[in-house]
Amino acid sequence: MKEELGFRKAKESDAKQLAKMANNKNIARNMRDRFPHPYTLADSKAYIKNVNENPHFEHVFAITLNNEIIGSVGGFRDEDVYARNMEIGYWIAEEHWNKGYGTAALKWITRYLFENTDVNRVYAGVFEYNIASANVLEKCGFRLVARVRQKVYKEGNYYDEFLFDMLREDFED
Numbered sequence: 144m145k146e147e148l149g150f151r152k153a154k155e156s157d158a159k160q161l162a163k164m165a166n167n168k169n170i171a172r173n174m175r176d177r178f179p180h181p182y183t184l185a186d187s188k189a190y191i192k193n194v195n196e197n198p199h200f201e202h203v204f205a206i207t208l209n210n211e212i213i214g215s216v217g218g219f220r221d222e223d224v225y226a227r228n229m230e231i232g233y234w235i236a237e238e239h240w241n242k243g244y245g246t247a248a249l250k251w252i253t254r255y256l257f258e259n260t261d262v263n264r265v266y267a268g269v270f271e272y273n274i275a276s277a278n279v280l281e282k283c284g285f286r287l288v289a290r291v292r293q294k295v296y297k298e299g300n301y302y303d304e305f306l307f308d309m310l311r312e313d314f315e316d
Contacts (some may be wrong), residue, residue, distance in 0.1 A: 164236035266308035
């Protein structure tokens with residue numbers, strides 16, 4: 144069977160699979176602390192409700208493989224004078240790492256945001272130890288624009304954050 148990667152809104156029927164995929168310390172350590180570990184079925188159900196009802200999550204989608212959820216990708220609009228900027232975030236279930244799905248998801252959300260919103264700049268922050276994610280961003284045409292020293296406090300330690308971005312004009316070139 145040919146594997147088919149897709150992007151859609153998460154559904155209630157995804158809750159059990161989402162909890163299974165997201166309940167992974169190696170994913171949580173690369174995410175903000177609001178991404179829980181352990182990741183329970185209740186967390187999964189709350190997330191699905193949020194992405195379908197909260198306007199802040201309007202541009203957040205399930206990453207699916209043969210219509211089964213394996214991760215999430217989305218863009219989050221900044222506010223006020225920064226409202227033409229969106230932060231991109233994504234995660235892929237560990238069993239699907241190193242298969243090109245993160246690259247495909249990042250390319251998809253970047254195109255989606257530039258084609259469906261008025262955003263001028265998309266960006267992502269990466270914890271210094273998450274070299275794989277930094278490589279995915281560079282592979283997709285994002286530029287490293289800053290290294291913010293000790294911006295992240297995670298698991299009792301300070302880490303630098305690498306900041307990557309892409310402008311609409313870079314995307315359209």
